[in-house]
Amino acid sequence: MRKPRDKRSWSEYEQVSSLKFRERFVTEVSGFGDVRVALIYPNSYEVGSASLSTHVLLRKLNELGSVRAERFFYNKDFLKYYSFDSLTPLDEFKIWAFSVHFELDLMNVFDILNKFSVPLRKEERNEFHPVIIAGGAMTYFNDNLLTEVADVVHRGDLSEEFLDGLSAVDHWMHRKEIIASLETEHVTPFFSDVLGESVFISPDSVFGDRYLIEVGRGCFRKCRFCVAGHRYGRPRFRKSDEVFDLMDSVADFTNRFGLVAATVTDYPGIDEVAEHCIEKGYELSVSSLRLDSVSDTLMKSLRLSNQSIFTIAPEGGSQRMRDAFAKGISRGDILSALELGRKHGFRRVKMYYIYGAVFERREDRQEIAEMALQASSMGYTSVVLSLNPLIPKPGTPFEEMPMESLSGLRKYEKEIRSELLVEGVKLDFESLKESQVQFALANIDKSHSRELLAHVERGVDPTPILKKYAEEVNSKRKEWKKHGKEEYSGC
Template sequence: MSNLGFHSIYHQINSREDSLCHRAFVSLMDENFSRIQAFESEQPLDVYDILGFSISFELDYINVLKILDRSGLPLLAKDRERPLVIAGGPAVTFNPEPLTPFFDAFVIGEGEEVIHEIIETFTNLRHRSKQEILESLSAVQGVYVPDFYEVKYDKTGRVLEFTAKNKAHDCIRKRWIKKLDDIKTESVILTPNTEFKDMFLLEVSRGCGRNCRFCMAGYCYRVPRARSLGYVLDRAEFGFKFKKKIGLVGAAISDYPYIDELSENFIRRQIKFSVSSLRADTLREPLMEGLARSGHRTLTIAPEAGSQRLRDVINKGINEGHVLNSISLAHKYGIHNVKLYYIIGLPTETDGDIDEMIDFLVQIKDFMKKIGNKTGNLSISVNPFIPKPWTPFQWVGMESIDTLNKKINRLKNSLKPKGIRVIFESPRLSEIQSALARGDRLMGILLYEAYKLGGKTSSYKKIEIEGRNIEYYAHRHLAFEDTLPWDHIDIGLKKEYFINEYKRALQGKFTRRCTDEICSTCRICQHK
């Protein structure tokens, strides 16, 4: 319910006179097999024409099957005539293949415009067969109907050939909104029963041009776009009438081109606000003052990699000085707690990078005391590196579970005695996420079998099909010349660009930021 993409599509559908959108959820606390109903109507889901999913994370794939099952619907798309089951969201934009057995169609990219084309196509053909409706939907830019594509694999599981059928497009081209001010992406349902119950959420920007080489969102949602200052101020004034705080949403709020003016306006108008993300190299006084006045008590930033060498490899673009300056600035405005996000198991990472990470964190702890911050807590959140499609590291396999666990234990043993809290994600869960992220259609069958065994983490370990299992998909290395399972998706960037970025990563070369004024890095602006 806190997903702004969910809110946005809900608003777009309900703004039409010929359509009605209701919500449905599965409770992860409900162990009983209770039938799911729409929240507004209390009707079963099979009475609706279209069942739509917004999917952001791979670990939610198993919950998709749970929702279909608890709705009394067949899990496999080939066994259903109605309703049509469609998915959108970040996870399916970069690689829908593991979910193809279960969905009739996917939206690739941003959905605020294409949802109207889908509704109009369906309305005109609603009394025709499912096959005829899907054939018409496949002609809509950004709509992928997996049943109209045939995939052939070799004996090792590599994709040999991907062939379009039924006059479907050879490539499915991503949809994206050119002018954000033309659409509303904000809270449209205000409810206490959600993660950010005291906030009115408001998107200020979309996409990121930072070229962090591990980050899928930075590539799949390029071109970077920002809403005008006037638009954001107007919608923030509106939202503040209903909630105690405005939640600013974007890839990096401190990169928003009008963030100083926006923060100063909020301070003058006594509007409290929060942010979804910050960068240490663009954090300045107006924003920090505004956050402090809004009640923030923790500075959260992401160095990501343990050493400067490794930050150069991933093109993070920040250094230790940026981190220390941010901590000092936060302390100046009464924000004493510090939380840092790190990724372990990045390509080329060595024990020396972990050594440097530990040394710097101890230095931070000492620095906090030196500037007079004697009460603030320092914590780190450590997550295993998960290779994602449409990034320069899409060919690299995830590091082994044993190696990752050794690194986590080393960090805990070295940092906890220094008073630094270590939070970490289970490498076993990350392995499942990695397998789903870079999986193909056979991975979807593995997912199906795991669900039938209960859908627990341990269930995935018990499944193997045609000699391939979770470990195969999570840790396999791919070659530049391979046909990748997601090669039929066109996000506007060519494979050669990612190969070049991978080579630059190994050399530690910097790729400059993508901006409206400069378009010479990836040339995606020329593709739009």
């Protein structure tokens, strides 16, 4: 391993060392094989360490025996990129495996490759370049850009076929031989029934030092705007007894647990797990709550876990919008959830809303403000609204829908803000420019993928190009705007 030789490299080395030092491993996963695989999560350490994909990949790949897999996370200021497991520089690894879960993370993938002078387009690489693998949530609904960049795209959940291919790789193999061994026959996403849990915990994770347990994958709700219910496979759940065993097995290590699923309250054993946590004195948190299935037992467990805020997602401001989104919840459900929160002593609530659908009306947005004021009147001293513009995604019923223009969204944001100049109510709007870029990347096709890469390779800021593409997509969908509103608006 090469030690840092300059001040900037030492600073980067020490930053990684500091984060690594604060980690605690629940399971020993050290790999001793000759095939070195860099597991790269192209987002911050805080986000990547909270993703169970990082934990599952680290454990499963190192179990192969012949592989030594180590973690890397994105930082725009990094140049060397040191491993979080051995502090080895990234360029000493022959295989780079990117786990891409968010559209904007694609920009971070490009940045890492550019910093190491690795051609973005796979056909331009030679024998001395690393093998680039791509997987993650992006492969479930649009991998057009990834297939231009990655030598191998693994679609969907981690498969035994891919693991078998990796176990057949030897460190002396040429680049083309490695790629041939890793390519699978899956052209559609693979779905696994194997769910994940934490390998390590870190106070620097977005979930804090909690042991995470994936209790479910997939979703049967089929909300029209959401990829999870349409592309992540049938719902599959972990048995509640297995959750109890996992918790109890690490109780000497930590008593703080987080449950992960598309919608945790859809997990059939949620009340049993919450009751188990109450009985054992475990602290519990959940990744998501569906407000029409929140129970007394769960809320009691969350409150006993010293949580001061709970989160619900009405999504649509009005009943008309919630029906159009196929949320299956009513105003009464929202009020019942808020009342349950107050019953258990919560004084802070966060509510997620989607606004700016092309069939939305002003009165739909006004009801967002009305619900926030209603929550305040019920005794909540802090009401946080997280407001995100609707971004139509491939693979959903909204995939042919245009995204509202930036000018329109800015107008709507101003409207909502003017309605809620109230103490105790905080508005958190997602960046509209980033939302437009996300829309472009989510819907990008093959030809525009190549055009984008050509510009990025020349060091050109991709934002204007993606903005232009987003506008082009919307222009092609203008007929939907004229004739498609009735189908989705429920009017």
